[in-house]
Amino acid sequence: MQAQLAALVGELGLPTFPQNSDGDVVFQRMSREAPQRYRGMTQEPQSMRLVGGMGILVRVIASSLPAESLRLDSRLTRLTLTDDAVEARFVEAGGTEENVSASHVILALPPRLLEATMSFSPALGEATAARWRGTPTWMAPHAKFFALYDRPFWRDAGLSGTAQSMVGPLAEIHDATTAAERLPCSGSSAFHRPGASWSDGTPSSPLRSVNSSRCSDRRPAHLSRPCSRTGRPTL
Numbered sequence: 001m002q003a004q005l006a007a008l009v010g011e012l013g014l015p016t017f018p019q020n021s022d023g024d025v026v027f028q029r030m031s032r033e034a035p036q037r038y039r040g041m042t043q044e045p046q047s048m049r050l051v052g053g054m055g056i057l058v059r060v061i062a063s064s065l066p067a068e069s070l071r072l073d074s075r076l077t078r079l080t081l082t083d084d085a086v087e088a089r090f091v092e093a094g095g096t097e098e099n100v101s102a103s104h105v106i107l108a109l110p111p112r113l114l115e116a117t118m119s120f121s122p123a124l125g126e127a128t129a130a131r132w133r134g135t136p137t138w139m140a141p142h143a144k145f146f147a148l149y150d151r152p153f154w155r156d157a158g159l160s161g162t163a164q165s166m167v168g169p170l171a172e173i174h175d176a177t178t179a180a181e182r183l184p185c186s187g188s189s190a191f192h193r194p195g196a197s198w199s200d201g202t203p204s205s206p207l208r209s210v211n212s213s214r215c216s217d218r219r220p221a222h223l224s225r226p227c228s229r230t231g232r233p234t235l
């Protein structure tokens with residue numbers, strides 16, 4: 001775990017558990033080759049998960065704040081610097097606008113998003129705006145989804161649940177089984193948006209993924225055949 005986040009998790013006393021990585025991994029190098037199975041390696045550092053999911057971190061931090069200082073379902077649209085404060089304008093889900101005065105504002109959004117969706121007074125300098133527009137966001141071309149299964153069936157076949165594809169659209173698959181293994185297990189996948197480029201600029205191709213139904217016998221079919229059609233919420 002990233003050191004500062006690990007310190008915060010420890011300070012808040014949140015229980016963690018290691019992400020399962022026991023077993024073999026599957027790697028798809030190119031579209032004309034079947035995915036290959038390799039012996040898994042010990043992760044260093046070990047990937048960790050929070051009991052209750054990452055949302056628990058947000059909930060615990062938020063619980064120490066006064067309720068009136070939280071704005072949910074609200075979008076920050078404008079920041080105005082006055083003589084002695086910063087005026088923050090929020091638009092609530094129903095469209096109502098609210099201005100909040102603050103001595104300091106910390107923005108926790110990608111700079112590109114800030115530049116594209118918010119207004120500032122005084123206006124951002126062109127050099128700053130250009131820098132924000134040009135600052136890439138970690139994982140921006142990726143999306144994530146969870147496929148939920150009744151049990152981690154891939155483990156029966158000696159697979160860790162870890163798979164990677166250079167072909168896409170699924171780029172990475174991990175075993176995201178929750179802490180309470182009796183609950184439905186989930187495989188988590190990152191997939192690459194069609195038409196987007198990889199971080200090195202290589203265009204992505206809409207080829208079949210390791211989860212494709214077009215599996216040959218050489219492919220570990222366990223990754224492609226859900227043990228259950230019934231998904232249930234986890235955590």
Ligand SMILES: Cc1cc2nc3c(=O)[nH]c(=O)nc-3n(C[C@H](O)[C@H](O)[C@H](O)COP(=O)(O)OP(=O)(O)OC[C@H]3O[C@@H](n4cnc5c(N)ncnc54)[C@H](O)[C@@H]3O)c2cc1C
Pocket residue numbers: 074075076077108109113117138139140142143144189190191
């Ligand atoms: C496919 C994928 C896989 C990843 N895998 C991992 C992993 O394995 N391990 C790991 O540690 N990290 C991983 N990450 C990265 C991790 O998800 C991010 O680093 C983390 O979510 C960033 O948190 P954040 O609070 O900075 O931003 P976000 O989680 O993006 O939160 C920003 C929030 O701001 C809200 N917002 C946007 N505009 C406004 C506005 N104008 N006003 C008010 N609110 C606004 C958004 O709705 C959102 O809720 C992955 C990311 C992706 C996409």
